[in-house]
Structure formats: structure tokens, C-alpha cells
Amino acid sequence: MKYVIGTRGSKLALAQTNWVKQKLEKAYPLDTFEIAVIKTKGDRIQDIALDKMKDKGLFVKEIEQQLLDKRIDFAIHSLKDMPSEIPEGLCFCHAWECEDARDALILREATSFEKLKKNACIGTGSKRRAFQLQKLRPDIQCVGIRGNVDTRLQKMEIEQLDGIIMAAAGFSRLGLQDRISYIFSPEEMVPACGQGILAIECRKKDSALISKINALSDKKAMLRWEMERGFLKAMEGSCHVPIGAYLEDKNDHISFHCVYGNEDGTNLKQLHLEGSHQEKQGLLKQAVHNMKEHGKVYLVGGGPGRSDLLTLKGKALLEKADCILYDRLLENDMLLFAKEDCELIYVGKQAGNHAMKQEEINELLVKKAHQYACVVRLKGGDPYVFGRGGEEALYLKKQGIAFEVVPGVSSALAGLAYAGIPITHRGVAGGFHVVSAHDKKDALADIDFLSIAKSKDTCVFMMGLSKLNEIVDRLLACGKDAFTPIAVISHATWTSQKTVYGTLKDIKEKLIMTPLDSPALIVVGNVVSLHEELSFVEKQMLYGCRILYPRPHTTSSMTYKLKEKGAAVTELSTGQIHYFTKRLSALDYKNYNVLVCTSKHSAWALFQSLKENKQDIRALGNMKIYCVGSATAKIFEEHLIQVEVPEVFCADALSLFLKQKLKKEDSVLFLSGNMYSEHLYSVLLQGSALHHVIVYENEVCSVDEDICIKDYDMLVFTCSSAVKACAKLLKQEEVPVIISIGEATTKTLKEAGITNIYTAPYSTFDGCIEKIEEVWRKQKDVL
Template sequence: MKYIIGSRGSRLALIQTKYVQEKLAKAYPEHSFEIEVIKTKGDKIQNKPLDKIGGKGLFVKEIEEKIISGEIHMGVHSMKDMPSTPAKGLVFTKSWKREDPRDVLILRTASNLSDLRKGAVIGTGSKRRAFQLLKQRPDLKIVNIRGNVDTRLRKMEEQELDGIILAAAGLKRLGMQDVITQYLEPEEMISAPAQGVLALEVREDQKELQQMLDVFSDEETMNEVCAERNFLEQMGGSCHTPAGARCQKTNDGYRLDAMFGNEDGNKQAYTKVYGTDPETLAKTAVKNIKKQLEGIVYLIGAGPGDPELITVKGKEILKKADCVIYDRLIPQELLDETKAGCECIYVGKENHHHTMKQEQINELLAEKALQYDIVVRLKGGDPFVFGRGGEEAIYLANQEIHCEVIPGISSCIAAAELAGIPVTHRGISKGFRVVTAHDCRNQLSDLNFASMAKSEETLVFLMGLTKLEEITTNLLKKGMNENTPVVVISNAASAKQKTCTATLNTIQEKADQEKLSSPAVIVVGDVVKLQKEIQKPEDTIWHLVTKVGDQPSKLAQLLKDHGYKIKEFQTGEISYKKNLISKEELAKVTYLIFTSRYGVHGFMKQMKAANLDLRNLYDKKIVVVGEKTKDVLMEYGIVADFMPKEAGEVYLCKLMKQEVNKDDVIWYCKGISGGEILKETLESVCQIKEKIMYENKKVIFDVHLQIKDIKSISFTCASSVRRFFDQIKKEEIKEWIENIPCISIGEKTTKQLKKVGVKHILEAKDTTYLSMFDKIKESML
């Protein structure tokens, strides 16, 4: 049989591949072995560092694709250039005996590293090499240099570099060991994992070929490679981060030298471990390295309730967090900002109920700092304003864990401001005094009420709703005027915000009537009188936006950008189905129809699961129901072939009846319900098959707003209409459907609103958020 071996075209790559070819030809004369040169992206781009163009995989992707397709039978690579795991469907065969794994210096004039002049210029394209070299000689200047061995040697002369760093293995295979000035031992430079080892890559199902190649395996090399690459995989190393691992045989077993750092090189860790089991060696090395590279803890103030009141810096760190430890009242929208895989741990404290004691929270922060690079302690308001953030910062400092505080907006000023009250005002208040109303035993704090009663400052009491009566009684006893204005602000900066304004001797009775709930801020002083002048009636008016899925609504953002107060209600969540697509089945399809973004996303997920890509759609005609679905399709790089002039199922039916014939095979990619009209219309004129891609599942929520504070409700689908009004109390439903304008995105949604009994329906001119926004503005008239 003729076996075709894929190789890059560089001189070193071809020498390595010819070495493999000759070994195989000699061992298996009944077969023939030919070499096919394959140009990779990494070979084509020589003027940029690897981490700027995509990493080590750029040297192997094209070769791997040809192995998978069957155009070639195997690929020969340098193992150090390979990702930690091969591409799906491929395997590496057992390792052959490695060449010298050390890095070497090639110097123009100096005889070794210590002899290099101060500020000497060294060329390398490897962060690993650069950072380790600078660790020994911080005075050196490192410049990026890429290309094959001959190219790098030429650049060293042309650019008058003092030296370059290369792998000994490559030079020896090229017969160029004479150019080596100095070999670098692991104590000086830890080489790349599996450096000097050839990677022989074949299809997973090519068992016979694997056996043929494994005959030449070397046990010592295999153990070394196992330890080195296991270390790399567990650390998550790539060309973006400097990682080195060198395992070598000792009299008693093996020794593994390892290093790891961050992208900037300002954090590096080194370890040396001994043992007999390669996997255990790797695991121990990883543990040692991570201990040295323990993460940073950020104490972030999330603000008083509105997710948009977090600072820009706080939000950016939150997005990068590996772990978030958060308190009660943190908005879900902020937790939604975290990246995929971020661990979120709730440690909230409520009156008489602590999920976790403060001492346990302190210990948890230290534990997670060892596990993750970035740990966020997310606290309501500001971390250091009655938030016990100071205790956490002191504990972390004692544990020698780096901690950084990112301030937040405290409710002590924000609550009053959001109620239209400045805590200071010229001629009325010279300042403000902030206190907590209860102590650690949940008793009224030992406060200087005598000083407060005579003060010309605004008084702000946090966490004091249950102590309101005691606060007012003590202030009155110490001589404060009974007509002093007082306001209680409940659930500040949220859709549930309520304010109750009265005087010192009447506030308790009024607060009881209003049935205020915690958290609440109490403000005492003449500045409360300014509320009537500052706050406008429309400041309390809310526009409700229903949505499916947990992502922020684009309509809600549009309203926010124009100054509207909005509250989002998630009525449904999308659950994607496992409706696997086969290549053979897809090949028969002539039309794909999408009537929602979820249908598009679901289909693309199924394509990926079936190991298919856009090339499998080259002969399909793509149909969408409207602009929104068309835009989502464009995100995947696909332009729709057909879209009705007017959005909606009826117009889509008319369009398709004109286009299709009885031989056409149509996949209607849809949700578990809906779309009956389209199917019924087309099944008589073509072969239409429903492909269920997702299910819109019901989400339970609570409507905490009073009807008088609501100006409109927006609906983008019929299911949201049903689910929203199902949540309204029976005794209130009549008032909702008769008094609140409902904004509809289109025909189906309007039909459902009428079915519920809604009296005031404003249907968007077309199915866009901008058109809905126009109707919302119309509802304000």
C-alpha cells in the first residue's frame, strides 16, 4: 500500500519527515511511503509573533484537515508545536526517542550568556524563552524574530543582533550543531514541553498504521512527554502564556522542571519535582506553580441596586472574573455579565439569617484566590460603608493575598438622590451624617442622639426600617422639632423603589400604612422639603419590557438610552434541542427556513455537533421571515436568499408558494410550538419537514410595581403575553387590561393581546425595535 506523509515545506520539517519515511520504508518494504509538502498559515505569515496570529495550531491545521479528509495518511510535526490535544478524530501515536530537548544560544561575538555586553539584543519569537532569559539578565533587549533556522541566522547577521535562541534538536537534525555557542540546562532555561520529540498524527480509525508506527516507540521518551504535556494541559498553556516543562530520567525515577507565567511576564513561577509516575509529577508541578501564582481578590461595590450604577472599572473586572462571591440584593443583570464558566457563590446576609458567617466568607475568599486568577467579592453599595469590606481586606492581607478595592456608589447618598433629595444644600444643610441603625446583636446602635438632635446636618440612617420608631422617639426626646421632615426610601434604585415622606412625629404611622420593605434608608432634615421642587411626576413612571432569554433586551437598552425608566421581565428561557443533523440528510435539502433568531442559533449548534460547517450549505437557499432573523443569520456569515417584503407568516407563505415545487425538500427550523400555518400551506406543494431546534420554556416572575406607576408594557411574542398576564393577580387583572397600553411587535402578538382582553393595543408598523419605540413614544402622548 502507498502511504502519503504530510509535511511542512521548511528544510527542518522535510528532514524530520524524511527520517520517518526512511525508518518506515526500511521496516516495511512491502509498502511505499511518499511525502506531500503542505503550506500552512504559520509558514505564510512570518512577520508577526505567533500569539498575534492565532498560536501554534497555525502550523498544523491544513495538514490535519488533509488527514481527516483522507488525502494523506499521516502528518509529521514537532510535538512542541502541537496543541495539548489533537483535532477531533485524530490521535498521536506513541513517541519515538527524542532528540536533545535543550534550548541553545547562538551568539555573534560573545562566548556565553554571562559574557554578553550590557543591553545586548537577543532575538526570539518565544515568550517562554524571552522571560526566562530576562530573569537571568534583565538588562538584555529582546526582539521578535521568526522564520526557519536559516532565516533566523541570516536576520541575526543583517540586523546585527548579539544572538538568537533556538532548539538544539532542530540544529542537530540539520547537522548544524557547530553554530551552537552555549547549551542551556534546565537551571538556566526550561525548554518547551515535548521539545525534541516528533509528533506522528493519524486518524483515530487507522489502527493498523498506528501499530506500524508504535513499533519505534521509546518508553523513556513517552514518560517524559506524558509529564511535560500533562503539565501544559493542566495549566491551560498556549503560545499566549510562557510555559516550560522538561522531564528527564534520574537514578530513582524522573525529575520534572516546570515554569509558567502570565502573558506580560510579570508573574512567573518555577518548580522542580521528583517521582516515578509522570502524571503525578505533572499534577504536583501544577499544584506548586499555582500556589505561587495565586490570584487577586477585588472588593467591588455594586452600587445601590440599579445594575447600571456599578463603576466602569468594576464592571470590566467583573467580566474577567473566574469566581464571584456575592451578597444579597446584587442584581441578576450583573451576574449575567460574568464570563462562561465563572463560579458564582451566594453568601448573602438577611435579618436573622446568614447564609455564611463572616469568618467563613473570609476563608472562602482566601481559598478561591488560590484556585483562580481573578476573584471578585461583589458587595452592595460601597465595600467599606457598613459592608465589612475592611474586615475582608485585613484578613486577605494577613494571608499575603493581594486585594484591591473598587469603590461603589453608596445608598447613603444614592437613595436620597434617586428620591429627588440632595443630602447637602447651601443654606439648608452644612453636611450629612451617616450611621447604621443596628449593631451586631440586632439592637439599636449606641448613637449620640443628643448631638444629632441639635445638628445642622442631614441625618442618614442605613439598615434602620425595623428601628424607625426607636430612632424617631430618641430624636424627639433629645429635642428635635417634631415637624422635621423625614423620608424613608425602600428598595432604592430598583423597580420596587418606594418613598414615604412625613414628619418626625408621623413617619412611623405612614410607613406602616405604605407597608414598606427592607432594605430602606431613612433621611432626616430640611433637605427633604426639596423633593417637591426636584422630582417630576414622570420620574416615577415605568415602561415594562418583556423578553425571552436572560440576555438584556435591545428594546430596553433603546429606551434607557432615551432616558426612559424601564423594567425587564423574563417570561421565557430558551432550551436548545439535541436534534442531530447528518451530512447525508442535509445534502438532500434545497431550502432552509428560519422564523426566529433561536432557530438560527439552534441550527448552528446542531451543525457544530455534527462536525459540519458553512461549506455544507453552499447549495441551499436560505429563507428568513424578517429583518431581525436576517441580521442574526448575518452574524454567522450567511446572507439570506429570500425574505418577504412584509414580515409575518402569512407573507412568508405567499413567497414560498411562488418559489418551491414538489421536488424541493424544505427544513423548517423552528421552536417546539407555532408555525402551523406555514407547514399546512407548503406540505401540499413540496416536501416540508419541521426541525425542532429549541423550546421556549416558561419562567416564573413577580410584578412588584403599582399599576399607577406603569405607562406601557411591550411584547415581542405571543407567549410573553400569555405568561405575563398569567402572573397578574386575578383581582387586579381587569385594571391592567383596561388601563395599561400594550405595545405589540406584530400580528400574532396583537391577536394574543386581544384574546387576553387588552383594550389599548399599539401595534408596531414593522417588526423592529425602532418601530416599537415609536409606539411607546406615542403611548406617552
């Protein structure tokens, strides 16, 4: 087989490529290899400093294009010249044995670095080298220099430079080691990421060629590649900033050096970490964390509190955040957008009970900005509408911390809409006032009640429930009509929203009859009377239904669907799912012709394992796949795989289904959790071979026993493990209606002594919701 190798045309590039060519020729004598020289933009433009050129990949773009065009078969680069991202369709092969990574000083006259004269002039085209050199010797003057090894040596003589700094690896590969005057240790000068390592770049589809090249790889070089390039990518490094990393493998441990700074070198950080080989990812993460400048704080408006009313940018920042400081005026499911390792800090305030003073919050924001790259201050409503966001922004500005404000939908607008009240309406109210009902001393705020009383505009009093009587009295005293409509909205937009409508004359009495909790909005104006026609929340099918939903992992689609129908859902964590995807790594799926998955978790584990092992659906071959229900089937369908499911979604139905489908000669792969149907297992044994792999575990944890379940209208159970976790709760004196997803869960409930059970008509979330609606409709009819 003939292979064409692409490379630049410098002596060093050709020396590197010839070295690769000779190793390949020795390893694969039946193949032939020839070299194609390609000129790059970086080779053509020699009069502009690298950091002044905006293009990435100055020395590789043309070569990569020829690789994509199939004019060459693979390319040889210096890894340190490669951008952190390469074009789609290309990949790097494994690294081979590398040269000395350190930087070398070549002197024109002086015999050593120590004897270099004061104010010496040193040539280098690298900010990383220049800034580190000046840290060692502030007196040294650095001048820009470009070109290959020969060109730079000539420039040193012609321009009478005292010396130049270049990679020791280049001099070694060219046999010019005797020209080196001094080699900087990593403690003195951290090398460029990947310096001394060759990057062999191929097309992803050329698997045979990649295998040949990878067979000659070196483990220590691969470790250096992983750590140093990992640092470069995480720091989003380029030639515009000084950045370097070097990993020393000392057999019994590793030593990681890194450097990073800003463009002008005024803030240059060097770091040296040591640890075991097993701690390498931790070292890399720590290095990136320590090197990054202080993070940015985002003042994010959480809107009226519902996660589905959060802005798209707000959601994206919650998903990205390293730390979230959040308020009280938010539903907890909004925090589920946060990644697993995000630090969550509650700083909420309510009347007479402040988790943290505002001054402490300000200081904490600065502290966390120095600790994390992305800090989110999640505030109810809009940060600048009675949210003290302006104070926080000014404090951050004073402390030199970058910040950004992400507006939110104010509850002054959204809360009214959810109560069926338009804040303005043609012919009724042409404007509106939004005021805070209390001042910083928690007394009634200094409000111009006379102007409000005379105006036809809508007036919204924020945080005013405790001041309602005073507000009503002052409005009446200023001449406001006693029959002016007024509404008090508690927990506006939440599934627990309650609203009391009345007039200035009778609202006090109505609130005594129907007390409300804060946070609450007070709305005064004729637009309130429109609620009878425009109200929609109270008309939702499950409005007012309080549901306790014990479940063993994160928020489900059923919770969302129930809330959309108006139910107030409280999720109760009963456990955690742990996946064991590595148990599938050694499997050869060709050995099986039947695959059985009992839940969406086993399906997820399967596809995650394929991804981890760089496989795709072709690895599953022509297996017949059987699933317990539609949720599991959906995961396969998303990967364009058709599966068979029984008409009834439960393990017993699947057992009966498979009893008719399986043949004695079938070889079955059974993927399940740690809790599975023994009956199903016995049915699967009828094949010639059964391989059972437990790919996840449902770890049951104890639940809060202080929860009073009589405060709920219904309990919903979608698995037996949740029932077992709630065993003590179910022994309370007053147990509400129980909704069960299927017969298996119902059986577990009956074993626990529960009788007031309604089983879903089919074992899916939609089946549960259908039964919940049916039961709630009957309860409302009784009421």
C-alpha cells in the same frame, strides 16, 4: 510545484527538516522541496539562560517573519519551542508521527543514573528538568547549559560535568541513541509540552499545501498535541516557569502526566491522571484546575443593586468568575453576567435572618480561593462602606490569599440621586455625613446626634428603617428643627423603588399611612426639598407598573427596555433552549436556493454551526433567505447578509409572503425549532424539494405555582410555549391584564380560557412595549 522549507541551521533542525522533506517527496513526486536555513535570536545569543531572556519565541520569530513575507512556504520547528500563541495569518498543520517524548540522561563517566555519584553536577538549560531532577535526587547540583546537541556534549567534556539532560527525540533523530545512559519515565520526569513532535507552520491561506501536509498526519500525535498544548495554553506557560505535560495513548485509555511550579521551584506539583479517550477534555480541565495555585478573590462593589449601575470592571469580573458569593442587596439580573458553570452562593443578610455568619463567609472565601482561580465576593454598594469588606480583606491577607477591591457606587449617593435628592447643593448643604443606624448588637448605633442636629450638612442613615422613630426622636431632642425635610427611600434605584417625603414632625405618621420595606435609606436635610424639581424616577412612563414576564431563556432586551421606562419586571423561567447545531454539519448548502428561518434561535444555530465547522457566510452561496421578523433578520444583517421579511411578523404572514415568492423548482432549506407552524410547512412543500431541520428545542419546564399573579398589573407573553408552561397560574381567580406579542400567542391564550388580552400592534418586543404603555396609561387614568 516548488516549495521552500524554512528551518534553523543546527544538525538536529536540519535532520528533522530533511525527514519531513523526504516524506513529502515520496508522497508528492511531482513537487519539489528545498531547504532555507534561517538564523534565530536564540541561535545567536548563547551566553544567556533561556529563562533570563524576556522574549517569547526565541527560536521561531525570524522564521515566522520570513513565512509572513512569503520568502518561505512553510517552516519546521520543534513543537516544544513554540509559544502558546502564533502570529495572525499563520497556522499549524496536523502533527505527524512523533519521536520518543521522554527526557534522556547522558553521563560522562557513570554507567547509570543509580550509580551517579553524590553531589554530581548535571547540565541543563531547563528549569523543568532541573527541579524535577532535584526532586528525585536533592543532592544533585544543576548548572545552566545552552547550545545544540554537539555543543552540549562538548561542554560536558570541557567543563567536566557528570552529565547532561536532553530530549531523547533529538538523539534518536541524529542516530545517537547509544550515547543515552538513562531515559526518565514520565512518572520521574514529565517531558516538555509537545516534546518529540514536529510543528509544521504554514500561512492560513495556503489551503492546498495544508491539505497535502495534513494527509500525512498521525492521530496519536494529534491527541498528544491537543492535550499537551492545551495544558500549556491554559496555564499560560513559558520558559520562566517549570511546566510540562505528556499524554500516553494506551489504546483502551489515556494517561496524562503534567508538572507545574513557580519560578524558583519551591512549589513544584506533579500530577498523573487516567481516563477514557472520551474523558480527555475533562482530564485536561481537572489537570489545569489542580495545578493552578490558589485563586484570587475580588471584593466587588455591586453598587446600589441595578445591573446597569455596576462598574465595567465589576461586570468583567462577574463574567470571568468561577464562583460568586453574593449579597441580598442586589437585583437578580446582575447574576446573569455569570458564565454557565459558575458556582453561585447566597450569603446575604437581613435583620434577624443571616444566611451565613461573617466568620463563615470569611472561611468560605478562603476555601473557594483554593478551589477556583477567580472568586468574586459581590457586595451591595461599595465593599468598604458599611460592607464589612475590610474584615474580609484582612482575613484573606492573613490566610495568604491574593485579593483586590473593586469599588462600587454607594447607595448613599446613588439612592439619593434616584429620589431626586442631591447629597450636596451650593447654598443648601456643603457636606454630608453617612452613618450606620445600628450597631453589631442591632441596637441604635452610637451616633453624635448633637453634632448632626446643629449641622446644615446632609445626613444619611444607612440600614435605619427599623430605627426611624428613635432617630427622629433623638434629632428633635437635640434641637433639630421639627420642619427639617426628611425622606425615606426603599429599594433605592431599583424598579421597585418607593420614597416617602416629609418632615421630622410628620414622617412617622406618613410611614404608617405608606409603609415601606427594607433595605431603606433615611435622608435628613434641606436638600430633600429639591426632590419636587429633581425627581425623575416617578415621572417615567411605566413607573409603578408591576410586570410578570414568563419566558423560556435568559434575560431579553425587552426586560431591559421595560426597566428603563420604570417598570418593575419579574422574569419567570418557563423553559430552556437546547441547540442541535451538529445536525447542520453534513449539509451542503449549494443544494438549496431558498433558506427559511422562523426565529432568531434558528439563525443563531446556523451561524454557530458554520463557526464549528470552520466555515463562513460564503458557504451559504446565493440562497434567498426569508425570515419571520426583524429580530431574526438582525442576526443575518450582523453577518452582512440581506434577507426578506413580511410586513407583519408572524408565521401566518410569512406563509402568505412565501406563497407569493416560492417557485415550483425551488429547493428549500427550512430551519426551525421543535414547535413550528404546520401551515408554513405546507406552503414550503410547494417547492420541488424541502429539507426541514429542527435546530433547537424549546424545553418547557414547570413554573412556581405559588406565585400570586394578582400581585402584578400585567402578564406579558411573547410565545405560546410560555403560555402552556403557565397554564395552572392562569387558572387563578384574579388574572391581571394579559399582553400578547401576536396572533399565534393570543390564540393559545384564548384556548386556555383567557379573555382579558391585549395584542401588540406588531409582533416584536417594541410592539409589546407600545401596547403595555397604552394599557398602563389607561389604568393610571382610571386610578
